Amino acid sequence: MQNFLNLCKSTIGEENVLLDAQQQAPYLQDWRQREVGKALAILRPASTEQVAKLVQLCIDYAVPIVPQGGNTGLVFGSIPDHSGKAVVISLQRLNKIRQIDVANNTITVDAGCLLQNIQAEAEQVDMLFPLSLASEGSCSIGGNLSTNAGGTAVLRYGNARELCLGLEVVTANAEIWNGLRGLRKDNTGYDLRDLFIGAEGTLGIITGVVLKLFPKPRSYGTAFISLTSIGHAVKLLTLAKQHCHANLTGFELINSVSLELVHQHFPQYQRIFQHTSQFYVLLELSSYESEEKAYQQLEQLITAAFEAEFITDAVIANSIAQAKNCWALRESISSAQAKEGKNIKHDISLPISVVADFVDDAGQCLEQAFPGCRMVTFGHLGDGNLHFNVSPPIGDVHEFFLTHQAQINRIVHDKTHQYGGSISAEHGIGTLKKEELTRYKSSVELQLMHTIKRAMDPHNIMNPGKIL
Amino acid sequence: MQNFLNLCKSTIGEENVLLDAQQQAPYLQDWRQREVGKALAILRPASTEQVAKLVQLCIDYAVPIVPQGGNTGLVFGSIPDHSGKAVVISLQRLNKIRQIDVANNTITVDAGCLLQNIQAEAEQVDMLFPLSLASEGSCSIGGNLSTNAGGTAVLRYGNARELCLGLEVVTANAEIWNGLRGLRKDNTGYDLRDLFIGAEGTLGIITGVVLKLFPKPRSYGTAFISLTSIGHAVKLLTLAKQHCHANLTGFELINSVSLELVHQHFPQYQRIFQHTSQFYVLLELSSYESEEKAYQQLEQLITAAFEAEFITDAVIANSIAQAKNCWALRESISSAQAKEGKNIKHDISLPISVVADFVDDAGQCLEQAFPGCRMVTFGHLGDGNLHFNVSPPIGDVHEFFLTHQAQINRIVHDKTHQYGGSISAEHGIGTLKKEELTRYKSSVELQLMHTIKRAMDPHNIMNPGKIL
Secondary structure (H helix, E strand, O other): OHHHHHHHHHHHOHHHEEOOHHHHHHHHEOOOOOOEOOOOEEEOOOOHHHHHHHHHHHHHOOOOEEEEOOOOOOOOOOOOOOOOOOEEEEOOOOOOEEEEEOOOOEEEEEOOOEHHHHHHHHHHOOEEOOOOOOOOOOOEHHHHHHOOOOOOOHHHHOOHHHHEEEEEEEEOOOOEEEEOOOOOOOOOOOOHHHHHOOOOOOOEEEEEEEEEOEEOOOEEEEEEEEEOOHHHHHHHHHHHHHHHHHHEEEEEEEEHHHHHHHHHHOOOOOOOOOOOOOEEEEEEEEEOOOHHHHHHHHHHHHHHHHHOOOOOEEEEOOOHHHHHHHHHHHHOHHHHHHHHOOOEOOEEEOOHHHHHHHHHHHHHHHHHHOOOOEEEEEEEHHHOEEEEEEEOOOOOOHHHHHOOHHHHHHHHHHHHHHOOOEOEOOOOOOOOOHHHHHHHOOHHHHHHHHHHHHHHOOOOOEOOOOOO | OHHHHHHHHHHHOHHHEEOOHHHHHHHHEOOOOOOEOOOOEEEOOOOHHHHHHHHHHHHHOOOOEEEEOOOOOOOOOOOOOOOOOOEEEEOOOOOOEEEEEOOOOEEEEEOOOEHHHHHHHHHHOOEEOOOOOOOOOOOEHHHHHHOOOOOOOHHHHOOHHHHEEEEEEEEOOOOEEEEOOOOOOOOOOOOHHHHHOOOOOOOEEEEEEEEEOEEOOOEEEEEEEEEOOHHHHHHHHHHHHHHHHHHEEEEEEEEHHHHHHHHHHOOOOOOOOOOOOOEEEEEEEEEOOOHHHHHHHHHHHHHHHHHOOOOOEEEEOOOHHHHHHHHHHHHOHHHHHHHHOOOEOOEEEOOHHHHHHHHHHHHHHHHHHOOOOEEEEEEEHHHOEEEEEEEOOOOOOHHHHHOOHHHHHHHHHHHHHHOOOEOEOOOOOOOOOHHHHHHHOOHHHHHHHHHHHHHHOOOOOEOOOOOO
């Protein structure tokens, strides 16, 4: 291994082969600080060619590779296991904006670019790169694509997958595939791009990407709405699509428990309503015309929703500050839940038409098994994506409650599967949901995935043990 | 082989194993009647299970399979070769609408459903399935997905790939993969869906699909615009995106030669302008509000384009009849060119920012090599997709001209490649562009494709000889 490390050093410079425990630490711990892995070394190449050379060395010395971007993943996909045999190849130094092509509405960047920097580059030419996540200041686009990240604008612009036109990848055979195409149409063979996207670094290392840009909306309209049931929220969604179409850019569900936790732990944010309600929807429109236009369209929608008796109350934000307050309430739910204590998270998606039935059904099962447990239900309802989290009954001993995690996962995931849903809507599989995957995927599908993995990574060095 | 055919007959019924030459004919000839293949038999299963059983028989007896939908492909991907060893598995009898889920905005159908029938089903629930092609009355959705079809609405709604949420596939191992998910987000492993989409039946047979539906626009605004250069057309496109955003649903380029050919061969369609111009754009907006709104938005755009001196003249359609006339002019170009005589077709795409330079450059090269040749340039400029066709000089002997096809293909495809474009934007590869593919794809990419093909079709029975 000393030989291997020396060759790494001569490839990328001694200072970019991190061996010291303190230097290694941030690369080994997962984002939520639940898990710490071990690594032979952290390697920090500065170019695609260097990545390819390192992969070749790893093949030669049979060293497993964990590709890593901003290390903000939630399923332990970007940290090594406890064996200490793997190297982490960090893409942090591949962080250049390569080209921006305004007429083609594309930007080409290194995979290690921070999402926030890409958003800012687009902004500078008065355009929008719509991918937006809580971790956008830390996550990198290569990681976003490797996990097919979601976020708050999927309803209008799609997942990370839909925002990518081309890729550059170092394959598991240490070759560089240049698929950096800025084309809207290209039917010349198999869709390799979408195979690498969402593969969590198990098939190759994404080193460069071509992304779509969009004209920047001129203004936003934001409303906070109260409702008595999820069924009504789904009806409101249908109505909003009919009224606002592509202008509808946000549709977030928040249940009563979630909002009260936020108010309890973040008293700095203003209450929207004096009364409480079973459910709330945070709805956002984008307008390419004027602020008045967005406001007017929102008003018409809300009037129609009142008339149809889908909603019980609504406030349209009158200022940017008010709109920000609405989003802060939504975005503080996870933190509020963490402050309340440990809890059990799920990241599921469902056909929108069955969301209401699912929430009732799964909620009842959980209440039966764990009387008094609190359903912290929120998420991107516009995409059928719920963060269907469970907090313990008030006053319960959290540690005790957590011993039932497996049983609660089982109830929620079994129900999700029964309703035709997915047990990982936007977070991926990593190692955290690997066991679950084998329970819910058909053997035909698992077999196809294994076949692809074996064929494309014959040395089994690309993030082994993740997903499959 | 008699044994094999007997087993096929007992699986799907004797009447669905076509052996008679006359009965076989429509399945063996390509859509443009340039090529006729031979088959051992045409097999017409009626269910996914029957397809799987037939694939198993083909494995057992080493019989190659050519999957076929509406047989409207343009690159010989859906007809067998001349050996007579293959069977065609036609999906025509798998033609049921399985389910329509209005709240989820999805429709689930058999792969053999005609595109037009799916459009009509969506219409019945006041929704839109936006895929739209010249052959929509004959092509099937399975074929559309296997070739990742494009068409006229890609600018707004994406290719066939982007319109599909889930698939059911009979694999090359005769297993049924049920991936019929109606989910907007699902990050549970490799993206098998997009691997089968665009694979032209070489990795498996698509038997069922879940498609996205959209709210139906209330009205359309259509304009026919004259311009002096493609550079101006690209500037108009940028302006139109900024003004109209998601309302911009059509942006078709037509050059002077193309339009004059239409007027010559289809005198029943009205001339829009008395003058001629180097280029024209057919521009379409969709509005979810009112006809007035669409008209008003179109008028504002055209005023701005005049002021910027991007365009020289414009007519906004005042009636549905006028709008239809505009589209008829666009859609008759291929037929007009056929009536004029044989010609050489290209289906290319480019980054939109280089389209103007490419057209100048490639045009000059062709003029130099073949003085007087006529450039019939038209296509979906909004997607960077041009049908960059070449007709012989007036009075030239067509047959002589056609002997230069390879040289002309070479000039156009070399230039396309040089400008970062694709030699097959929406038609696929089949056997027609197989040779070309090896010229322009990197060995790394070809090798990856071969690796996937070998892994997923170990018996090499799925449409062998197509693409690779």
